[in-house]
Amino acid sequence: MRNTIVAMAAGLAAITASGTAMAGKDLDAIKGRGAVNCGVGIGTAGFMLADSQGKWRGLSVDVCRAVAAALFGDAEKVKYVPLTSQQRFTAVQSGEVDMVMGNATYTLTRDTALGLDFTGVFYYDGQSFLVPKKLGVKSAKELSGATICVAPGTTTELNLADYFRANKMSFKPVVIEKVDEIRAAFFAGRCDVYTTDASALAATRAANVPPPRTFDDFLILPEIISKEPLGPVVRHGDNQWADIVRWALYAMLEAEEYGINSKNVDEMLKSENPAIKRILGVTPGMGKALGVDEKWVYNIVKQVGNYGESFDRNLGPDSPLKIDRGLNKLWTQGGLQYAPPIR
Ligand SMILES: N[C@@H](CCC(=O)N[C@@H](CS)C(=O)NCC(=O)O)C(=O)O
Numbered sequence: 467m468r469n470t471i472v473a474m475a476a477g478l479a480a481i482t483a484s485g486t487a488m489a490g491k492d493l494d495a496i497k498g499r500g501a502v503n504c505g506v507g508i509g510t511a512g513f514m515l516a517d518s519q520g521k522w523r524g525l526s527v528d529v530c531r532a533v534a535a536a537l538f539g540d541a542e543k544v545k546y547v548p549l550t551s552q553q554r555f556t557a558v559q560s561g562e563v564d565m566v567m568g569n570a571t572y573t574l575t576r577d578t579a580l581g582l583d584f585t586g587v588f589y590y591d592g593q594s595f596l597v598p599k600k601l602g603v604k605s606a607k608e609l610s611g612a613t614i615c616v617a618p619g620t621t622t623e624l625n626l627a628d629y630f631r632a633n634k635m636s637f638k639p640v641v642i643e644k645v646d647e648i649r650a651a652f653f654a655g656r657c658d659v660y661t662t663d664a665s666a667l668a669a670t671r672a673a674n675v676p677p678p679r680t681f682d683d684f685l686i687l688p689e690i691i692s693k694e695p696l697g698p699v700v701r702h703g704d705n706q707w708a709d710i711v712r713w714a715l716y717a718m719l720e721a722e723e724y725g726i727n728s729k730n731v732d733e734m735l736k737s738e739n740p741a742i743k744r745i746l747g748v749t750p751g752m753g754k755a756l757g758v759d760e761k762w763v764y765n766i767v768k769q770v771g772n773y774g775e776s777f778d779r780n781l782g783p784d785s786p787l788k789i790d791r792g793l794n795k796l797w798t799q800g801g802l803q804y805a806p807p808i809r
Contacts, residue, residue: 490704493757496564501543504530505563508548508645510666511673512781512789513569522546526567528776529588529698531769532714533565536762541769550643552619555580558701565711566699569663571621576699584697585712590793590802592690593625594664596671599685601658606689610635615648615657617641622662625692649674663694665781665789672787706757713756717763719805720745721772723796728771731764745808752808763808773803 496502506514506526513524522530522544531541547563554568559581569591570576572584595614597603606629614637616623623641630637640657642648645666652660653676660667664686671684698715700708721727724742726734735746743749747760756762770776774796781789795801 492704493707501545502534503545503563505547505549505554505557505566505568507568511669512787525776525780528770529567529715532718532766533711535765535769536714536758539765551617552643558699569696570699571694572697581702582699583708585708586715587695587697588715589696591663591665591694591696593622593692594667594690595687596660596667597685599683606687612659613638613657614659614661615640615652616661626661629691668787668789716805717766718773719803720808721767722774726767727775731767
């Protein structure tokens with residue numbers, strides 16, 4: 467009862483204050499602490515992986531870094547909190563982390579009933595299946611009766627059940643929470659198949675196959691059985707914080723679209739293009755509107771790079787994964803990545 471009254475009072479205060487840019491309690495706490503607590507996965511090459519020095523790297527990590535660069539002018543002001551798929555939403559709901567970059571698929575129920583907000587899509591993914599070649603399977607339609615490793619609390623688990631039911635096939639799930647334990651179970655033959663987002667399967671195949679077996683001993687089946695738009699997640703209640711997370715990702719995309727990268731960003735400060743002048747804060751206004759320094763995009767691009775640079779370095783041609791940009795190309799290149807204008 468008491469909690470209900472407190473919640474109602476908080477709700478009323480929020481309504482009264484709406485219409486102004488709300489610097490809510492989350493942003494205040496983050497500023498006071500001087501670092502962003504960013505929830506990530508346990509360890510997946512290309513997205514979120516701590517190296518031997520304990521430095522986190524990956525596309526998902528770069529979004530945390532971009533947020534810190536926008537807010538603090540310093541991409542290093544991030545504390546990484548490794549979470550399993552089962553833990554990640556509770557951790558952001560409870561305030562243990564300020565945002566989650568745990569390759570979370572943007573769905574209606576997560577965006578509403580869980581009290582969360584997805585602020586964009588940093589990677590358009592889809593679910594697939596990883597199998598040993600010696601299983602002799604070429605298509606997901608041949609998987610009836612298979613034993614399948616899957617993580618709990620994921621869209622993966624739900625899509626798997628839907629797909630097999632729709633195709634009148636049976637399967638035996640092996641449900642394991644920690645991604646490293648899932649991989650170990652799969653490589654030990656405790657399941658015939660590992661299913662998750664195709665990008666994470668590509669990472670597993672490129673980075674986790676235990677010798678003497680290699681990349682070539684495994685196959686990702688051609689079927690993509692779902693839409694998995696992966697987005698940054700914040701909790702409901704602090705719109706200005708959500709805006710900073712939203713626009714930090716858009717800034718990485720907008721910078722790529724305008725040809726601004728970590729190598730030429732200083733030169734670009736001299737550009738006569740009015741859009742570039744706005745983006746880089748040479749013409750002020752955007753930073754003020756977002757409640758951050760006018761150099762927010764400059765700092766993101768200088769310290770983290772634009773979206774394409776991060777993709778190439780972590781997942782693309784400059785990485786061991788060599789994932790095709792595919793749907794994650796900019797809209798100007800035939801892809802889906804389209805940032806609203808910074809103006
Ligand atoms: N996109 C799916 C699945 C994402 C997911 O949690 N996958 C886990 C388990 S396979 C993972 O890859 N986590 C990365 C990690 O912990 O390094 C979802 O949001 O439910």
